[in-house]
Amino acid sequence: MGIQPHNGSPRLIQRAYKFRCYPTPAQQRALACHFGAARWVWNFGLNARSKAWRRRTESRSGVDISRLLTTLKRTHRHAWLKATPATVLTQALRDQDRAFSNFFAGRARYPRFKKRGHAQAIRFQLDQRQVHRAYRPGYLTLPGLGEIKLRWSRTPGGIPKMVTLRRSATGKYFVTFMCEEVAPGVGPAAYAAVGIDLGLRDLVVTSRGDRALAPRHYRDDLRRLKRQQRALARKRKGSARWQRQRRRVALTHERIANRRTHTLHQITRRLIDDNQVIGVEDLNVRGMLSNHHLALSIADAAWTELRRQLTYKAAWGGREVVVIDRWAPTSKTCSGCGHRMTAMPLSMRHWSCPACGATHDRDVNAAINIQRLATGGRPECQARGGRTIPCGDAAPAVLAPAACEARINPAPDAAERTAVTG
Ligand SMILES: [Zn+2]
Incomplete structure (x- = not known):
């Protein structure tokens, strides 16, 4: 890589x-x-x-x-x-x-x-x-x-x-x-690499501390969808009322998807324009989905769409998307000194490292670790033409590259075939 x-x-x-x-x-x-x-x-x-x-x-x-x-x-x-x-x-x-x-x-x-x-x-x-x-x-x-x-x-x-x-x-x-x-032209990147952490509350958190919140209307849409699905379950399957209700559910799904795609296009465009290498987690939520958790399944669709957009836009612009193994301990490792916590409950949004005393935002810390893994632990990256451009932080690399199986995304032509814009 x-x-x-x-x-x-x-x-x-x-x-x-x-x-x-x-x-x-x-x-x-x-x-x-x-x-x-x-x-x-x-x-x-x-x-x-x-x-x-x-x-x-x-x-x-x-x-x-x-x-x-x-x-x-x-x-x-x-x-x-x-x-x-x-x-x-x-x-x-x-x-x-x-x-x-x-x-x-x-x-x-x-x-x-x-x-x-x-x-x-x-x-x-x-x-x-x-x-x-x-x-x-x-x-x-x-x-x-x-x-x-x-x-x-x-x-x-x-x-x-x-x-x-x-x-x-x-x-x-x-x-x-x-x-x-x-391919639409993309200028030289300002940063060599960025790591992104995906979440439910903030859709995307970058290693430089930028956040893309889940859209404000998302909660309302989700509440409406739940109500509509309950109403659908009460109706006799196949009846005219059921058909009508099913159309309402489909319309809400469609609106959520449209808004999500729109937001994601803006996020991925920024990420591709600014960075040469983008590190992203290989999330597989399907494994942890318990009885169709609605919010999680919608977030999962958003992450899949984000990966899809990043992949084809990277192929177009000559950027690189590196997928980090999902078992890499990105959340519980201190990005300052490399100390690894034994447990890190999801509710813990901020924490202090017992070894070096650094205080961390949970998501930003994870994103920094993801960025390091994506660049193979190199503290700074040689950009094209031998120019050195900043990685986004100057802290030493602490996660050994061997700890993860970073791999490059599928061949560009495969990515392009699935690309949709418009
Ligand atoms: Zn530490």
Whole structure:
């Protein structure tokens, strides 16, 4: 692990865009059919593959299923599939191919059947000869749907090959796609490294003592969500009242997620702009979640999103994200002298070190230790071009790098593929 020199050549990245779109009632009806057809094809393909595997240990590819589908479409019973653009059905099978290869590589669970009523999505391959006609101010043209009204909240830097259209659980429609473009430029960092501690009260605390509080409206949202979920549990499942209540719950979830994403974009932008190396804990809250603790599960989603944003923005800007092993004793080690406390209850926000007498803010102390682990214990870091830039504090390194398994995040291309902005 080291600080990579910044090379001057422009970095090409895959940037994701997301726009809200407003299909007409007729387009919504057509979309409902397309969603249904894509789901049917997915389930049909999954069934055929699972059977072939169970009975004859044969593996079937998306191409086999696609051929089967072509014959099916000719039959009277399945002629309805012809109403959906072929590209939508082909893409559903391609997605399934990917789901299977992820499963065989041990990266994912066995693909599951898709149910009605969940968030739905279909993908379109755009005809590159006609794609120049796809964009028009306020509209996007898609196969089998025509011009869909769209709010272009920003201008994409390229032309997409593939477009995904999604209907959220709250009934809103979104268009997402990727464009290859030049990475947005980031200037040289003011600091070589920063460590960040993640918490419930303060979302982020840095080794320099900066804090990003959980948003003020968050508590109100959380209280509303709890009330709405209780109300949902009282209603008869599947009834009209239950459906209505379920939509309310989904809307609150959506608002929490939107506000969270907005706040996190600001936090991660600052962290990336200011620092060359960002050390972050590898938190796995799922293990400690007891019977769906709501506040913790929402915070967990925020931390996951923070890591995701940091990773792709770091890849774009030539910065480095170092993930610290979650068993590293970052909270109970004194960042001044290295003395390790035996116990450190969560309620203890401030403490004094019995060995050196230093007083610590619990979170800032942990963040300083995380920063040290991220830079391998180097008190100051050589920045690009041999220039020495401050790490944020001058105290000697006390945690041996061997005490943790710091590792660099996944390859930039993997990070970029999941990046979403817009
Ligand atoms: Zn101490």
